[in-house]
Amino acid sequence: MSATSGAVWGRAEQQDFRSRVRGTLLGAALGDALGAPVDRLDLAAIREAHGAEGLTDLAPAHGRRGAVTHLTQLTLFSVDGLIRAQVRRDAGAWHPPTDLHRAYLRWAATQRDWGPDERRAEDGWLAREEWLYARRDPARSLLLGLGDDIMGTPEAPKNPAERGPEAAARSAPFGLLVGWEPQLVVQLAVECAAQTHGHPTACLSAGAYAVIVHALARGDALDGAVQKALALLSARPGHQPVSDALQRALGAVRQGMPAPARVEELAGEGTAEGLLAVAVYCTLVGEDVRHGLCLAVNQSGPSGAAGALTGGLLGALHGETALPPGWIAELEGRPTLLALADDFAMEMTQGPALHGPAGSAPGWLARYPRGA
Incomplete structure (x- = not known):
């Protein structure tokens, strides 16, 4: 079913989709929050701080x-940019990478400004959420890539040597475009990754992650979703490191009980393809969401990104009701996450009723203006 064509969704379909959207965004945020206190600590230091089993619960950060x-801040702005792209399509302005770039520039403003500029109505509601105006250790590549108005593209990327996982970790929302063809999901994620992370493995890892989420959100099992990603990657130059990482993740499942050493081996140097492999592996072997997330973050690399990537997969696979309620209750920004998730689900299933030829809802256009 095409979510962009105005096709009619049944109520059960809408409810399932909303649960997976909520699950994906909340899951990614939970993984980010779980990993944040131990990000880039080595495993020995994690165990010294949190006990022999490592980190097993939310901790202060x-x-x-x-x-x-x-990572969560940028994921929220990814969702905002996708909704704005759909709204702007009515006006004949249809270039989602540009709308995502504008959204990421709104995020960049939150890292510079003291608080929202109430005079700028065209920024929409998300940019007026005061809690987002907090610097949470953004990678230098993000600040450089979004430090001016020039948009990086696959042909002329920003930070062409950057292989980190941050672009992939903001790419789950692209996978929630369930009405799009998978190859278009990959392409959009790659184009948006190039705005900050120009190395081919970083861009293709973002594309692979987005299309795995896409398959899960459509109801596929994770094994099948990874196989779809591998098939789509095979046609793209420079795919081998990413394809190899995914194959290693699948192979690791057959190598005995899950252990931090296996996660660290998959993570490697903490590059995008290594963290993608960690997310796939931890989702496959996790006994439940809590176990999968704890397995992902108890390692010596970028624990926040590993948790976010894993949480996005677990949430897309199982929906919001599988997530640990005690953790959700403490999650920073939960009302914003839920409001944005529900807005995204409503836009993708009922967009024509909100801003179609038959009329528009003024409140919706105030939340998601057609302007910049």
Whole structure:
């Protein structure tokens, strides 16, 4: 069913889709929040701080339990940009990478400004959420890539040597475009990754992650979703490191009981393809969401990104009701996450009723203006 064509969705379909959208966004944020206190600590230091089993519960970071980082902030702006792209399509302005770039520039403003500029109505509601105006250790590549108005593209990327996982970790929302063809999901994620992370493995890892989420959100099992990603990657130059990482993740499942050493081996140097492999592996072998997330973050690399990537997959696979309620209760920004998730689900299933030829809802266009 095409979510962009105005096709009619049944009520059960809408409810399932909304649960997976909520699950994906909340799951990614929970993984980010779980990993934030131990990000880039080595495993010995994690165990010294949290016990022999490592981190098994939310712990304080940035002054509170359940705090999220720039990874969640940017994921929210990915969703905002996708909704704005759909709204702007009515006016004949249809170039989603540009709308995502504008959204990421709104995020960049939150890292510079003291608080929202109430005079700028064209920024929409998300940019007026005061809690987002907090620096949460953003990677230098993000600040450089979004430090001016020039948009990186696959042909002329920003930070062409950057292989980190941050672009992939903001790409789950692209996978929630369930009405799009998978190859278009890959392409959009790749184009948006190039705005900050120009190395081919970083861009293709973002594309692979987005299309795995896409398959899960459509109801596929994770094994099948990874196989779809591998098939789509095979046609793209420079895919081999990403394809190899995914194959290693699948192979690791057959190598005995899950263990931090296996996660660290998959993570490697903490690059995008290594963290993608960690997310796939931890989702496959996790006994439940809590176990999968704890397995992902108890390692010596970028624990926040590993948790966010894993949480996005687990949430897309199982929906929101599988997530640990005690953790959700403490999650920073939960009302914003839920409002944005529900807005995205409504836009993708009922967009024509909100801003179609038959009329528009003024309140919706105030939340998601057609302007910049």
